[in-house]
Amino acid sequence: xxxxxxxxxxxxxxxxxxxxxxxxxxxxxxxxxxxxxxxxxxxxxxxxxxxxxxxxxxxxxxxxxxxxxxxxxxxxxxxxxxxxxxxxxxxxxxxxxxxx
Amino acid sequence: xxxxxxxxxxxxxxxxxxxxxxxxxxxxxxxxxxxxxxxxxxxxxxxxxxxxxxxxxxxxxxxxxxxxxxxxxxxxxxxxxxxxxxxxxxxxxxxxxxxxxxxxxxxxxxxxxxxxxxxxxxxxxxxxxxxxxxxxxxxxxxxxxxxxxxxxxxxxxxxxxxxxxxxxxxxxxxxxxxxxxxxxxxxxxxxxxxxxxxxxxxxxxxxxxxxxxxxxxxxxxxxxxxxxxxxxx
Numbered sequence: 001x002x003x004x005x006x007x008x009x010x011x012x013x014x015x016x017x018x019x020x021x022x023x024x025x026x027x028x029x030x031x032x033x034x035x036x037x038x039x040x041x042x043x044x045x046x047x048x049x050x051x052x053x054x055x056x057x058x059x060x061x062x063x064x065x066x067x068x069x070x071x072x073x074x075x076x077x078x079x080x081x082x083x084x085x086x087x088x089x090x091x092x093x094x095x096x097x098x099x100x
Numbered sequence: 101x102x103x104x105x106x107x108x109x110x111x112x113x114x115x116x117x118x119x120x121x122x123x124x125x126x127x128x129x130x131x132x133x134x135x136x137x138x139x140x141x142x143x144x145x146x147x148x149x150x151x152x153x154x155x156x157x158x159x160x161x162x163x164x165x166x167x168x169x170x171x172x173x174x175x176x177x178x179x180x181x182x183x184x185x186x187x188x189x190x191x192x193x194x195x196x197x198x199x200x201x202x203x204x205x206x207x208x209x210x211x212x213x214x215x216x217x218x219x220x221x222x223x224x225x226x227x228x229x230x231x232x233x234x235x236x237x238x239x240x241x242x243x244x245x246x247x248x249x250x251x252x253x254x255x256x257x258x259x260x261x262x263x264x265x266x267x268x269x270x271x272x273x274x275x276x277x278x279x280x281x282x283x284x285x286x287x288x289x290x291x292x293x294x295x296x297x298x299x300x301x302x303x304x305x306x307x308x309x310x311x312x313x314x315x316x317x318x319x320x321x322x323x324x325x326x327x328x329x330x331x332x333x
Contacts, residue, residue, distance in 0.1 A: 001139065001142055001143045001144040001148055001166065001169050002175060003148065004175065005165065005169070005175045005178060005179060006148050006151050006152055006155075006156075007151075007155075009152070009156050009162075009165055009178075009179050009182055009183070010151065010152070010155035010156050012179065012182075012183045012186070013155075013156045013158050013161055013182070013183065013186045013189070014155070014211070014212060016183065016186050016187055016189050016190045017186075017189045017190065017192075017193055017211040017212060017214050018193070018208055018211045019190050019193070020189060020190030020191060020192065020193025020194045020197075020211075020214070021190075021193030021194070021197050021200075021207060021208075021210065021211035021214055022193070022197075022204070022207050022208055022211055024190070024193070024194050024197075025193075025194070025197050025207075026197060026198060028194065029190075029191065032322070032323055034191055035322035035323070036319045036320060036322045036323065037188055037190070037191050037319070038188065038191060038319075038322065039288060039291040039318070039319035039321065039322045040184055040187060040188065040291075040316050040319040041160065041185060041188055041278075041279070041282055042279060042282045042283060042288040042289075042291040042292040042295065042319075043291040043292060043294060043295030043298075043315045043316055043318040043319050044160075044164065044181065044184060044185050044295060044312060044315055044316055045160065045185075045275045045278055045279035045282070045292070045295070046275075046291075046292040046293070046295040046296040046315070047295040047296060047298060047299035047312050047315035048163075048167055048271070048272070048275045048312060049272045049275045049276060049279070049296065050295075050296045050299040050300050051167070051168075051171065051299055051303070051311060051312060052167055052171075052268070052271040052272040052275070053269075053272045054300060055171070055299075055300075055303045057171070057172060057308060058303060058304050058305075058308070059303075059304070060300060060303060060304065064266070065266075065268065065269050065272070068266055068269030068272070068273060069269070069272050069276070072269070072272065072273035072277070073276055075273075076276050076277055076280045077280075082127050082131070082277050083127075083130035085273055085276070085277055086130060086134055086270050086273045086274060086277070089266070089269045089270070089272075089273035090265060090266040090267050090269050090270055090273070091266060092266065092269075093266030093269040094264065094265045094266030094267075095266075096266075097263070097264070097266060
């Protein structure tokens with residue numbers, strides 16, 4: 001994690017916010033552009049979940065992290081508080097690692 | 101997260117703003133502690149983690165960047181993926197700008213705080229005065245909790261063996277919590293499934309981190325016309 005990453009990301013994130021708020025302002029994005037941008041988080045977050053659970057470098061693998069993911073999904077589904085979801089998922093993976 | 105008060109009155113009545121803003125702040129606090137821990141463990145430092153939360157200040161993007169770096173991804177894929185995630189803040193800016201008029205300096209400052217939580221809280225209010233109030237109260241709550249949480253996480257983060265305690269799973273667990281409220285429409289669900297498939301299918305063949313960027317292409321399904329079921333907006 002270099003300072004370059006931190007600062008480029010800071011500037012880029014800020015410019016995106018200013019672009020919508022100040023530059024576009026009371027005009028509008030074309031509805032198609034808005035619809036596409038609105039779907040990006042769902043796609044990216046699900047991709048991140050897959051990467052952080054089922055990959056190691058270039059390899060696909062199922063390991064103790066999968067247990068944590070199952071616990072997290074069940075927790076969110078059952079409307080368990082977020083802090084508890086994260087804690088339970090970590091504990092589940094930690095225990096699975098310890099006994100396997 | 102969905103603690104909205106139903107009984108909002110006309111005029112200068114700010115009931116139902118501070119409570120929900122603090123509740124959102126607490127949820128964000130937990131994410132922030134996780135972020136601080138994961139950031140220092142991904143080769144960050146306390147100053148870097150704090151710079152991220154003070155300056156980038158959009159949680160999903162920060163998690164995404166750290167997650168890609170932690171996996172050994174390139175700086176470029178980490179930044180591009182995070183900025184794609186942050187692009188929604190531009191849409192939010194368009195949505196809240198009419199309720200926050202002012203000088204250029206004021207609007208540029210307000211833009212920095214235009215994220216999921218502030219936008220949501222602003223748009224559900226029923227009067228211009230309440231919208232403006234909700235934006236700034238939520239901004240103060242989230243900014244405070246997010247940065248204090250990051251600091252706590254970053255300070256204690258180095259003493260954890262993230263692998264041993266399963267803390268690496270805080271990444272996907274946090275992403276699950278973030279994505280769940282988004283999956284309320286058919287297209288969002290398809291985008292989620294598509295993103296997951298693209299990530300797994302490309303991981304063996306492209307540089308680490310690139311699958312995250314590539315998954316954004318799935319969002320183009322927004323352009324496919326919805327058949328039969330017409331949604332009147």
